[in-house]
Amino acid sequence: MNVGAFVCSCGGTCDVDLESVRDGVRDVDVVASSEQLCRDALPAVDGLIDEYDLDQLIVGACDDGCKTKFDDLVERNGLHPDAAAYVDHRERAGWVHERDDATDKTARLINARRTGLEYEAATRTVSREAGEQVLVVGDAETAAALSDSAEVTLLADGAEYADTDADLSDVAVERGRPVAVEGRFGEFEVRVEARVTDDCISCMKCVKEGPDGMVTRRPVDIHPDAPEGEWTDCCPTDAIDLSGVTHTVDADQVVDPAGTSTARAGRIGYYTGPVDAGTIAAVESLLGGVEKPKYLDLEMDVCAAGESGQQGCTACVDACPHGAVERPAVDEVEFDLTACENCGACTSSCPTGATSLREPSNERIAREVEALLSRETDEGGIWPFTGGDDGIETPVIAFTCDERAAAALDEYGRRAAAGEDITYPPVLPVEVNCTDTVGEGHVMHALAAGAAGVAIVGCGGDCLHSGPDPKAELVDRLNRATSDLGLGERVGFFAPDPREPAAFAEEISRFTELTLDPTPVPEGEHRSTGVVREDKPNPAFNSHDWTLESVRRILEFAEPERDEIRGLKDFGVMSVNDACNLTPTCSTLCPTDAIRRTDDGNLQFNHEDCVNCELCEEGCPETAITMEQGLDLSRLPENRTAGEGAVADDDARWETVHDGEMLECVSCGDPFTSAASAEHIQSEVGDLVEGIAPNSDHSVFEYCGDCRAQLLFDNR
Numbered sequence: 001m002n003v004g005a006f007v008c009s010c011g012g013t014c015d016v017d018l019e020s021v022r023d024g025v026r027d028v029d030v031v032a033s034s035e036q037l038c039r040d041a042l043p044a045v046d047g048l049i050d051e052y053d054l055d056q057l058i059v060g061a062c063d064d065g066c067k068t069k070f071d072d073l074v075e076r077n078g079l080h081p082d083a084a085a086y087v088d089h090r091e092r093a094g095w096v097h098e099r100d101d102a103t104d105k106t107a108r109l110i111n112a113r114r115t116g117l118e119y120e121a122a123t124r125t126v127s128r129e130a131g132e133q134v135l136v137v138g139d140a141e142t143a144a145a146l147s148d149s150a151e152v153t154l155l156a157d158g159a160e161y162a163d164t165d166a167d168l169s170d171v172a173v174e175r176g177r178p179v180a181v182e183g184r185f186g187e188f189e190v191r192v193e194a195r196v197t198d199d200c201i202s203c204m205k206c207v208k209e210g211p212d213g214m215v216t217r218r219p220v221d222i223h224p225d226a227p228e229g230e231w232t233d234c235c236p237t238d239a240i241d242l243s244g245v246t247h248t249v250d251a252d253q254v255v256d257p258a259g260t261s262t263a264r265a266g267r268i269g270y271y272t273g274p275v276d277a278g279t280i281a282a283v284e285s286l287l288g289g290v291e292k293p294k295y296l297d298l299e300m301d302v303c304a305a306g307e308s309g310q311q312g313c314t315a316c317v318d319a320c321p322h323g324a325v326e327r328p329a330v331d332e333v334e335f336d337l338t339a340c341e342n343c344g345a346c347t348s349s350c351p352t353g354a355t356s357l358r359e360p361s362n363e364r365i366a367r368e369v370e371a372l373l374s375r376e377t378d379e380g381g382i383w384p385f386t387g388g389d390d391g392i393e394t395p396v397i398a399f400t401c402d403e404r405a406a407a408a409l410d411e412y413g414r415r416a417a418a419g420e421d422i423t424y425p426p427v428l429p430v431e432v433n434c435t436d437t438v439g440e441g442h443v444m445h446a447l448a449a450g451a452a453g454v455a456i457v458g459c460g461g462d463c464l465h466s467g468p469d470p471k472a473e474l475v476d477r478l479n480r481a482t483s484d485l486g487l488g489e490r491v492g493f494f495a496p497d498p499r500e501p502a503a504f505a506e507e508i509s510r511f512t513e514l515t516l517d518p519t520p521v522p523e524g525e526h527r528s529t530g531v532v533r534e535d536k537p538n539p540a541f542n543s544h545d546w547t548l549e550s551v552r553r554i555l556e557f558a559e560p561e562r563d564e565i566r567g568l569k570d571f572g573v574m575s576v577n578d579a580c581n582l583t584p585t586c587s588t589l590c591p592t593d594a595i596r597r598t599d600d601g602n603l604q605f606n607h608e609d610c611v612n613c614e615l616c617e618e619g620c621p622e623t624a625i626t627m628e629q630g631l632d633l634s635r636l637p638e639n640r641t642a643g644e645g646a647v648a649d650d651d652a653r654w655e656t657v658h659d660g661e662m663l664e665c666v667s668c669g670d671p672f673t674s675a676a677s678a679e680h681i682q683s684e685v686g687d688l689v690e691g692i693a694p695n696s697d698h699s700v701f702e703y704c705g706d707c708r709a710q711l712l713f714d715n716r
Helices: 018-024 042-050 064-076 090-094 099-119 140-146 205-207 230-234 275-287 315-319 345-349 362-373 404-416 438-450 472-484 502-515 543-555 585-589 615-619 675-689 707-716
Strands: 003-008 029-034 056-060 086-087 126-131 133-137 151-155 171-174 177-182 188-196 238-251 253-256 268-274 288-295 297-298 325-329 332-335 355-357 396-401 427-434 453-457 491-494 571-578 596-597 603-605 623-629 655-658 662-664 670-674
Touching: 003 018, 003 042, 018 029, 029 603, 056 064, 056 099, 064 086, 086 099, 090 099, 099 362, 099 427, 133 362, 140 151, 140 171, 140 275, 151 230, 151 238, 177 253, 188 253, 188 438, 205 230, 205 453, 253 275, 268 275, 268 297, 275 675, 288 297, 288 325, 297 662, 315 325, 315 345, 345 355, 362 427, 396 404, 404 502, 438 453, 438 472, 438 543, 453 472, 453 502, 472 491, 491 502, 571 655, 585 615, 615 623, 662 675, 670 675
Parallel strands: 003 029, 003 056, 056 086, 133 151, 133 253, 151 171, 253 268, 396 427, 396 453, 453 491
Antiparallel strands: 126 288, 177 188, 188 238, 297 355, 325 332, 571 623, 596 603, 603 655, 662 670
8 A cells, every 4th residue: 555645734824843744754655745735735746646656645634625625636546435534633733732742743643544544444234124114102293204204103102193283194093102112123012001902993982981081082092090980881892991901013113202212322213302303314214224334343252241041241231322232141142233333332341352343443543542652753763753842741642532522622623723712732632433432451551552641532421322421430440550550540531512622621731731640651662462362262452451461561660559450340350268169160151261170179260361250250059259350460470480379380370269179989080070069969969869879888979970870780
């Protein structure tokens, strides 16, 4: 791929040193600059495309008109429609930062964009066919509005529609109130309860004889509070049932303004709350089915959700705000990829890498972070910004929501260019689909790569996905972890309000200038692999391994305050009490093979691989296991040798957590169960089998399964 980078100062309004930016851009075939790139310099760009045979452009362009000109240029040169990638160095840098900071940041942004393109995922799609059946609950106007394009049923919800102004001529009106909505887009089942059965012929006798205001005409139905009495005998078809009758209505989509979704941010095809033009458009866009980008990659072989009827990790189900992850059984999870809204909540919460975002992938995010923090230049040149007065003094990675938060920052830039006094520190942005994408792996990696701090910049209390205080719990946990690691608090959440730039500027300034001390971790020298060991089956850049790799990098330069690093949820420490009978349940259930039982009767634990799913604790038949959250540095293999907790010098990952004794078969000599387990079973059923093998000198409990069977055969 031949890449050209182009940057301008937007007619001199964008206060950056173009020459220094050119010196700082790396890994491109040509870099050029101009004061008006999209006007007088455009023919020169055209010539450079031909001269260097460019097939990818990275352009410092923020204005839609400028982007259109470059898109047209790409088309004229026969390049791929997406060959122009854009960098926002105006609203996010030149208009809101001091000149040296803006110049430094612009070069870093271009380098990060260049790096990110190498890891951009190929587009994949998912689809689901659906019909055009739409159920509207209690809203005649919406039902009428949709009837021209869909097959609409209006569920009355106890209301009267005989005299409505809405045109319901093409709408089926059905009696009843919704009791429950189950299923998913294309397969919804709405359980409905009414006081009149389908035997009703709408003769109006109950309307005439019934209590005033308690019986509706269209459709005929009776209020749940209607009193019993002789008036119910008026029905010629015996269709009145005041105890209530239920039936199910099938629909491809459901509009229920008064309904409550089990998903925090709603789910595809099910609409609650006030209905507006956007709701109507959304329903119509899904008629017949949906085809959309595939947002997730799944590796369910490493999922820790459960095993053998035991529930384990629930992180993805708990995190998903859109009802796209369900538990069809207690020991498994199922993803509805057409319901996924690309927020990344399941991926940042998953410790094993069973689910991961396709775009941006964790690897792409890692490489962009590393590029933003790197001071390397082409051919060993000297980075033109040396920190302090000549560039960014405190490098802060800002994981930024590309929806409302990004729009707010753009508005700050425009207001600053229009003359308002708006400046804030030059945080280094990595755009994510939603701040739900950000987990402990992302934050710890940024600190391991030399960031002085991490700002999570999102929507705040009005997040489209997570709702109020979306990352408060994460920030608290990780500040506890960074403090334990000896770095002090280095993580903050910020919600820019487009109407209040001063508040954001004050908060982010206080964070970067007052909260953050210089980091001991060198900037830009770390390249993550995203794995702990090559032989592990988990995908690279899973949260557990990525975090542990980052912690180890940090510890090369920091002095931890304590061995137990609190706040890291993807690590667990096992303790086992004397009730353990060495049954193999825990080792069988463990999804990461972090537990094993030895031939000599010991139970061993591998803290490096444990993801704290708690399956072992949940499934232990003796309730002998307790799991505690956190990373214990003293239990990592690099900190132990034989005699200091490790099983052996060449196997330092394992430690013995319970000393047991294996019982050897008195016939063949093979170890077959623990002495404690055999003793327990004998105490439970010994009386029942007493004398079953009278010719044997030993108890049947002293034989392995094979030899016991032969013994019983010989003694029949």
